[in-house]
Amino acid sequence: MGIKLFGNGTHSGPSYLDDSNIVDLTRVTFITPGSTVLVAMEIDRIVQQGVDPVFIRPQSGDVSNYLARMRLGQFLTDLGVPHDLPHVREHNVGNALAELTLFSNSAEVADLGAQLHGLCERIDEDLAASLYVCVCEAGNNVQYHSGRNVGYFAAQMTHNKTRFRFAIGDAGRGLRASLAHKGATDDLSAIQLALEEGVSAIDEDGRGYGVRDMTDGLVAIGGNIAITSGTGFHIESPTGPVRRDFERSVQGVLIHGFVPIK
Numbered sequence: 001m002g003i004k005l006f007g008n009g010t011h012s013g014p015s016y017l018d019d020s021n022i023v024d025l026t027r028v029t030f031i032t033p034g035s036t037v038l039v040a041m042e043i044d045r046i047v048q049q050g051v052d053p054v055f056i057r058p059q060s061g062d063v064s065n066y067l068a069r070m071r072l073g074q075f076l077t078d079l080g081v082p083h084d085l086p087h088v089r090e091h092n093v094g095n096a097l098a099e100l101t102l103f104s105n106s107a108e109v110a111d112l113g114a115q116l117h118g119l120c121e122r123i124d125e126d127l128a129a130s131l132y133v134c135v136c137e138a139g140n141n142v143q144y145h146s147g148r149n150v151g152y153f154a155a156q157m158t159h160n161k162t163r164f165r166f167a168i169g170d171a172g173r174g175l176r177a178s179l180a181h182k183g184a185t186d187d188l189s190a191i192q193l194a195l196e197e198g199v200s201a202i203d204e205d206g207r208g209y210g211v212r213d214m215t216d217g218l219v220a221i222g223g224n225i226a227i228t229s230g231t232g233f234h235i236e237s238p239t240g241p242v243r244r245d246f247e248r249s250v251q252g253v254l255i256h257g258f259v260p261i262k
Helices: 033-048 061-069 071-079 104-121 127-145 174-178 188-194 211-219
Strands: 022-024 054-056 097-103 151-158 161-170 226-235 243-259
Touching: 022 033, 033 071, 033 097, 033 151, 033 161, 033 243, 061 071, 071 097, 097 104, 104 127, 104 151, 104 161, 127 151, 127 161, 127 211, 127 243, 174 188, 174 226, 174 243, 188 211, 188 226, 188 243, 211 226
Parallel strands: 022 054
Antiparallel strands: 097 151, 151 161, 161 243, 226 243
16 A cells, blocks of 8 residues: 555554555544645655556545545546545635645745735734744745655644644655755654754755744744654654654655644
8 A cells, every 4th residue: 555544644644655556545534734735745756656546535424525625636636646535515614724735936835824824813923923934944945955846735723723733745855865965864863953953955054944943933832843754753842852763654754733722
């Protein structure tokens, strides 16, 4: 199987990834923006290999409807990937949802940042400012470091607008490859380097501070932010960092976070 998500589709990492062309969501019973972006990244990886992806929808009708509402079905249709996700009527949910969105340049990244700022500024100005910085930094990193010209974004407010989740990712070369010349020897060490101030894949003065600033900004308002690349997973939260290796590898970089809203 190319990707297999089990149970609650947790954004802490994939349950199963390998080099095949099957995206199997059969047993997923709950899914987040992070998992939605991960599915798009995996479809991208398969397409890059010149292979036709096989998509298997969740058995859960609620999850299938959610993915359709997040416009994953339209994403698959645009790529010519057969799928049987349902058609759903897109009721206006105001500032509660940012559907799966593709971006390919800095202007589109800035638009995403502005969109998030607009979603949150009436609820929490500190959150709005932090998310704007986070999305712009993560999105521009796709342009400069991933080797791909496209990235993916999704976000959602839940629990009566008291919780906010977002994700941004790409199916590029990943942090280990982009920071190998800086001493990265594996995926976890690459993530650690990306979090160090002044470390960047591009040797220019003033670079290498954005990821650390982005992470510190979200943690300062009580949120957490996770970075997944290759087999490496690192999460920063108010209680401290957690890092681990996964058996299976994610191509590219996925940055996903959770923030409580005042």
